[in-house]
Every structure is written in structure tokens, then in C-alpha cells.
Amino acid sequence: MFLALPDAVWAIPRLAVQNGVSCVSCHVNPTGSGLRNEYGSSIVSLDELSWKPLSKQPKFTGALADHLRIGTDLRMQTYIHSEDEDQWERVSFPMQLELYGHWQITRSFQAYAAVDALRSNTEGWISMEFSRFNGFLRAGRMTPHFGLALDDHTTFVRGGNIKMKNGLNAEGMIFSPMRSSVATLEVGMNAGDFFLTASVSDGYVAGEAGSKTFTGRVEYSGMFLENSVLAGGSAMQEDDLFLVGIFGGAARGPFTWMGEVDLAGNWVGDGTSLASFSELSYSLVQGVTLTARYDFFDEDIGYLGNALSRTAAGIEFFPLPYVEFRSLVRVTKVASENERQNPELFFQLHLWY
Known part of the structure; x- marks a missing residue:
């Protein structure tokens, strides 16, 4: 049942949109996600995220030495849902236990490892x-870099x-949390406000015995008309499967919007699938953010009645630093059904360093 719930091994793209920077600003991973670097751990986590910053710097923020760093992401979640309004079911469980290690070998070389203790999935490069x-x-085992890489896999x-x-x-695109990382060779380049990556992997969709997966992504992050903006596109191909998409975001004052639209050919049969995501958030005060979201998925745009839409609102x-509480209520509508389903409720505790 836990497979239906939000996960967050990825970065939080909204923070990058708000500041007009790339996710790598806070992570050791050159494409973002996973272990935070010193800036992400000691500055953003301590002073810029939390409602009540600590009065003094903690003695340990993950750095074992000048060139060695460890970290973790731990999430506990409660999920409440009902197929019958008279009977609600509640389930609580550990959702994520991710352990990270990073070694800055020289100024130019670095090594990284991440172990998912719950799913026995590893990443290393x-x-x-x-x-x-x-x-x-x-070079190593990783997930191809595509789209916003949102922190909610659902x-x-x-x-x-x-x-x-x-x-x-x-009922979604190919980036399931149950899909293992694969052997990948990736190149990337920063060109001013643009960030470009290209990679070849061992069959990310079909498995390592399948054909190669080719992925490319371009991103712009910066300022436009006094607004922080993010815009880009991605493409992926593996055998007959192709996936293309655009993504973007903008922030002004306490408001932040981000969205993504993807098309996949030959993902469900030989048809073309469409998925979209849009979220508007409002920063009430530092440490408190309200969110409203709309998701849509059509498994084959050539037919009617095989689509889902979902609206959600949360906080x-x-x-405190390194502590997050997240709650969300969402409602799903199936195109072939006349009525919306009963609401689903999520409550999550996230600890990290």
C-alpha cells in the first residue's frame, strides 16, 4: 500500500524556482537530489527553511572532515482513505530511509553513494x-535526469x-520509485544561466538486458522581469519508447508556480500518453507553505474515458531545522465515472541532515 504515497528521494524544485538557481546549489549531486552540500545543510536547512531557526550552529551538520560528508533522509507517513464513507482505513509506516556518503577526492574528482534501506536500491557514481x-x-548507477524530478512520485x-x-x-509515467537505478554515463555543462545534460544508460525502462536509454535535458534558471524563473525541456528514447516534455516555474513575492507536461509514445501499447502537473504555492511565513495542485493523466490520447484528474491542497x-511536517488532502476523478472519489489524507514527518 505504501507504493501509492508521496516519496522524496528527489530534490524540492520549488526552492530552486524561488531563488532562480539550479538544484545543485544545495546538493552534492551535479543534477540535484539526495545529500545536501555544506550550503544546503548549514545555510538553507538551518536559516532559510525553518520557522524557528536555531540560536547557534549545531556541532554536526554531516561533515566528517573537510572532504567527507554523510547524510540521511527519514520519512514516516500516515495515509487515511476510504472507498466507503462509513469506513475509513488508516495506515502508518516508514516510507523512506536513505543513507548517503560523499567523498571529495580532489578539487575535480568526487565519489558518491546512496543506499535505500527499505527498497534495497543503491546509487553510486x-x-x-x-x-x-x-x-x-x-559514471555509475543512477536514474536518468528528466523533467522537474519532483519529490512526490505519485x-x-x-x-x-x-x-x-x-x-x-x-496511471503515470515511467519514473516509478520501484524502478532501480541503472548503469549510466552522463555529461553536463553550465553555460551562463543554462544547464545541459546528456546521458546513455543500460535499459532504464526494460531493465539492464534491454537496449540503451538515451536522455537529454536543458534548463534555464535565472531572473526575468524581476521574477525568478525556471524553464526547460527533456527527451528520452529507449527502443520504440520515446518521452518528451517541457517544464517551468516562476516565483514572485510569496507565490511560486511550477509545472510540467510530458508525452510518451509506446508507453501504454502503441498509443501516446499525456501527463501534466501544476502547483501553486504560497509562503505564509518562513517555514509555512500552502500548496494547491492539479494533476492529469491520459493513458492514450486517441481514446476517450481513459484519463484521470486529481486536485490536492496541503500545507x-x-x-525546526532538519524537521518537516507535511499534510495533504487530494481527490481523484476518473473520466469514465460520474462522481469524484472520496478524499485521501496524507500526514508525513521528514527528518534529514
Whole structure:
């Protein structure tokens, strides 16, 4: 049942949109996500996220030495749902236990490892930076870099509904949290406000015995008309499967919007699938954010009645550094049904460093 719930091994793209920067600003991973760097751990987590910052710097923020760092993400979640209004079911469980390690071997070389203790999935790579071209070359086991890489895998542009489905053949795109990382060679380059990556992987969709997966992504992050903006596009191909998408976001004052639209060919049969995501958030005060979201998925745009839409509203509360409480209520509508389903409720505790 836990497969239906929000996950967050990824970064939080909204923070990048708000500041007009790339996710790598806070993470050791050159494409974002996972272990935070010193800035993400000591500055953002301590002073910029939490409602009540600490009065003094903690003695330990993950750095074991100048070139060694460890970290973790731990999430506990409660899920409440009902197929019958008279009977509600509540389930609580550990959702994520991710352990990270990073070694800055030299100024140009770094090594990284991440272990998912709950799903027995590992990620590990070495990276070499090229200061002359402001780029990098990375090799190891990882997930191809595509789209916003949202921190909720149940959004339809990620994995969508995996176990608790509504009768469709697929109810989301290919980025399921149950899909393992694969051997990948990736290159990336920063060109001013643009960030470009390209990679080749061992069959991310079909498995390592399948054909190669080719992925490309371009992103712009910066300022436009006094607004922080993010815009970009991604493409992926593996055998007959192709996936293309655009994404973006903008922030002004306390408001932040971000969205993504993806098309996949030959994902469900030989048809074309469509997924979209849109979220508007409002920063009430530091540490408290209100969110409203709309998701849509059509497993084959050539037919009627095989689509899902979902609306959601929630609140994210960071009471202290390295602590987050998240609650969300969402309602799903199946195109072939006349009435909306009963609401689903989520409550999540997130601890990290």
C-alpha cells in the first residue's frame, strides 16, 4: 500500500524556482537530489527553511572532515482513505530511509553513494569536473535526469498510481520509485544561466538486458522581469519508447508556480500518453507553505474515458531545522465515472541532515 504515497528521494524544485538557481546549489549531486552540500545543510536547512531557526550552529551538520560528508533522509507517513464513507482505513509506516556518503577526492574528482534501506536500491557514481568548460563527466548507477524530478512520485509525470489503481493499464509515467537505478554515463555543462545534460544508460525502462536509454535535458534558471524563473525541456528514447516534455516555474513575492507536461509514445501499447502537473504555492511565513495542485493523466490520447484528474491542497511546515511536517488532502476523478472519489489524507514527518 505504501507504493501509492508521496516519496522524496528527489530534490524540492520549488526552492530552486524561488531563488532562480539550479538544484545543485544545495546538493552534492551535479543534477540535484539526495545529500545536501555544506550550503544546503548549514545555510538553507538551518536559516532559510525553518520557522524557528536555531540560536547557534549545531556541532554536526554531516561533515566528517573537510572532504567527507554523510547524510540521511527519514520519512514516516500516515495515509487515511476510504472507498466507503462509513469506513475509513488508516495506515502508518516508514516510507523512506536513505543513507548517503560523499567523498571529495580532489578539487575535480568526487565519489558518491546512496543506499535505500527499505527498497534495497543503491546509487553510486564518480564524477570529474572540467573547470575550463564548466562541465562534468559522471559514471555509475543512477536514474536518468528528466523533467522537474519532483519529490512526490505519485504525481502522474513521475510514477503515478502504482498499486492502488483505478482500472487503467497505466496511471503515470515511467519514473516509478520501484524502478532501480541503472548503469549510466552522463555529461553536463553550465553555460551562463543554462544547464545541459546528456546521458546513455543500460535499459532504464526494460531493465539492464534491454537496449540503451538515451536522455537529454536543458534548463534555464535565472531572473526575468524581476521574477525568478525556471524553464526547460527533456527527451528520452529507449527502443520504440520515446518521452518528451517541457517544464517551468516562476516565483514572485510569496507565490511560486511550477509545472510540467510530458508525452510518451509506446508507453501504454502503441498509443501516446499525456501527463501534466501544476502547483501553486504560497509562503505564509518562513517555514509555512500552502500548496494547491492539479494533476492529469491520459493513458492514450486517441481514446476517450481513459484519463484521470486529481486536485490536492496541503500545507508544509518546517518547525525546526532538519524537521518537516507535511499534510495533504487530494481527490481523484476518473473520466469514465460520474462522481469524484472520496478524499485521501496524507500526514508525513521528514527528518534529514
